[in-house]
Amino acid sequence: MKKGLKLSFAGLALVLALSLAGVVWYSVGLLGGSDVTDSATITNAFREEFGEQPSSDIEDIQFRRSGSGDLVWFTFRATQRTIEPLLRRFEPADRSAYEKVSRRPGSPSWSRPSSDKVTFYRAYDWSPNVDASVAVLCLDQATSTIYFSRLAID
Numbered sequence: 501m502k503k504g505l506k507l508s509f510a511g512l513a514l515v516l517a518l519s520l521a522g523v524v525w526y527s528v529g530l531l532g533g534s535d536v537t538d539s540a541t542i543t544n545a546f547r548e549e550f551g552e553q554p555s556s557d558i559e560d561i562q563f564r565r566s567g568s569g570d571l572v573w574f575t576f577r578a579t580q581r582t583i584e585p586l587l588r589r590f591e592p593a594d595r596s597a598y599e600k601v602s603r604r605p606g607s608p609s610w611s612r613p614s615s616d617k618v619t620f621y622r623a624y625d626w627s628p629n630v631d632a633s634v635a636v637l638c639l640d641q642a643t644s645t646i647y648f649s650r651l652a653i654d
Contacts, residue, residue: 533566533606549574549626549635549650555582564608571604573611574648583644590621590637597622601636602649613638613647627652 626635
């Protein structure tokens with residue numbers, strides 16, 4: 501009888517260990533993103549998200565993709581020539597809508613607007629190749645800074 505209990509305990513321990521390993525593996529995939537500094541990678545990611553190359557008036561691009569690729573963050577400064585067409589793809593939103601997407605585990609500190617004088621936007625079905633996606637954008641008019649985040653669900 502005791503031998504059966506030891507096997508049951510060992511089996512339970514194995515199941516728990518494998519479950520924990522699965523959670524860690526998933527978390528590393530989700531949270532394992534880091535800032536990308538390679539200009540070619542940033543340019544390709546920008547084109548994937550916005551459908552075009554970054555224009556010459558875009559400066560100070562920062563980019564991060566989560567380990568799983570389901571979340572992306574961009575911050576950049578641009579002129580009205582670039583900002584106005586981009587905003588046409590969005591509808592007005594509030595801070596809460598922005599933060600539901602942009603403030604996720606692994607989100608970079610630079611993805612948080614530093615000013616309270618900002619305008620928020622949201623766009624559903626942003627990424628055409630996934631089941632569902634939402635993009636959010638925050639515009640700081642004073643600095644012409646765009647804070648962008650996208651969440652995709654397959």
